[in-house]
Amino acid sequence: MENQANLDDVRDPLIIAETWKQEGRNVAVATVVETWGSAPRPVGSHLVIDADGNFHGSVSGGCVEGAVVTEAIDVIDNGMAKMLEFGVADETAWRVGLSCGGRIRVYVERLN
Amino acid sequence: MDIALLKAVNDARRARRAVVVVTDLGDGGSRLILQNQEVGGELGEAVSKAFRTGNSTTVEAAGRHLFLNIHLPQPRLVVIGAVHISQALAPMARIAGFQVEIIDPRTAFASADRFPDVKLYPDWPETILSERPLDAYSALVAVTHDPKIDDFALKAALEAGCFYVGALGSRKTHAARVERLLALGARPDDIGRIAAPIGLDIGAASPAEIAVAILAQIVRALRLRSSGDRRAKGEAA
Numbered sequence: 001m002e003n004q005a006n007l008d009d010v011r012d013p014l015i016i017a018e019t020w021k022q023e024g025r026n027v028a029v030a031t032v033v034e035t036w037g038s039a040p041r042p043v044g045s046h047l048v049i050d051a052d053g054n055f056h057g058s059v060s061g062g063c064v065e066g067a068v069v070t071e072a073i074d075v076i077d078n079g080m081a082k083m084l085e086f087g088v089a090d091e092t093a094w095r096v097g098l099s100c101g102g103r104i105r106v107y108v109e110r111l112n
Numbered sequence: 113m114d115i116a117l118l119k120a121v122n123d124a125r126r127a128r129r130a131v132v133v134v135t136d137l138g139d140g141g142s143r144l145i146l147q148n149q150e151v152g153g154e155l156g157e158a159v160s161k162a163f164r165t166g167n168s169t170t171v172e173a174a175g176r177h178l179f180l181n182i183h184l185p186q187p188r189l190v191v192i193g194a195v196h197i198s199q200a201l202a203p204m205a206r207i208a209g210f211q212v213e214i215i216d217p218r219t220a221f222a223s224a225d226r227f228p229d230v231k232l233y234p235d236w237p238e239t240i241l242s243e244r245p246l247d248a249y250s251a252l253v254a255v256t257h258d259p260k261i262d263d264f265a266l267k268a269a270l271e272a273g274c275f276y277v278g279a280l281g282s283r284k285t286h287a288a289r290v291e292r293l294l295a296l297g298a299r300p301d302d303i304g305r306i307a308a309p310i311g312l313d314i315g316a317a318s319p320a321e322i323a324v325a326i327l328a329q330i331v332r333a334l335r336l337r338s339s340g341d342r343r344a345k346g347e348a349a
Binding site: 013015017018021022029031033034041043044081083107109110111112 | 113114115118119121124125135139167168169170179181182214
């Protein structure tokens with residue numbers, strides 16, 4: 001095990017994104033860029049998504065990942081980065097909001 | 113983000129180098145900044161702050177809305193002593209996100225049988241730590257109770273600025289250790305950073321509970337260090 005990579009290759013989203021891309025998959029990287037109030041994952045946290053909707057990592061405690069995956073597939077298709085915002089103030093809060101009461105902004109970009 | 117940039121970020125992380133990824137949230141362009149790389153202006157100030165605090169943030173610089181994502185090296189936990197406590201501490205620390213290594217020259221203790229799935233070095237700390245030096249993103253835990261194994265590693269950890277240094281043993285044992293470290297030339301201020309007796313005071317009794325107490329104290333040291341919070345050293349148990 002002497003030369004094993006230091007990072008957790010099984011769980012580290014950025015390592016997984018690199019591996020996926022090298023395997024020829026289309027990949028998007030979602031990043032928490034701002035948080036207000038109580039947010040479950042800190043700024044800088046990543047969720048990585050492939051075109052089939054497989055994902056690794058997290059941007060919340062599991063509250064909004066489904067919505068981010070859906071948006072990410074669009075981003076993979078058209079290449080246009082997107083800023084998403086989630087919070088209890090959203091009309092869709094009851095569907096994809098944050099039950100903790102915080103707000104987060106998530107930047108989704110395609111890995112080119 | 114392009115794959116070449118992502119690869120550079122991951123390579124830096126594997127090499128235990130701190131990097132910042134700057135993303136222009138207007139046009140989507142991104143670039144990599146290494147620690148100690150010269151960056152001027154508002155961006156430069158924000159980048160230095162990110163390296164110092166370890167906090168990612170958005171910033172306005174030269175009329176652009178930028179996101180700075182700081183990637184500090186993965187925290188590493190070096191345990192001196194392949195003892196019962198270490199058998200519990202190693203898997204817990206790995207789950208908590210630490211890169212774990214165990215060093216113990218006593219091959220009866222440091223056996224793969226007792227430590228599956230852990231980087232295990234059945235050798236002297238002097239040898240291993242010269243090949244794999246400690247750094248500011250490392251924690252060192254000395255639990256052999258044997259000065260000829262623990263002391264060198266403790267002094268090396270203080271010199272390397274490890275974010276956490278802890279040593280097993282009673283107050284009396286530690287008082288004797290302090291004298292030995294002074295004789296080895298360690299600075300009194302540095303010696304004061306050693307968490308001893310080791311672990312948060314949660315009344316831990318079993319080896320696994322002591323491992324929880326130690327891991328909690330390490331996490332506290334890691335997360336509170338940039339705040340200058342005096343709690344960072346924690347209540348010794």
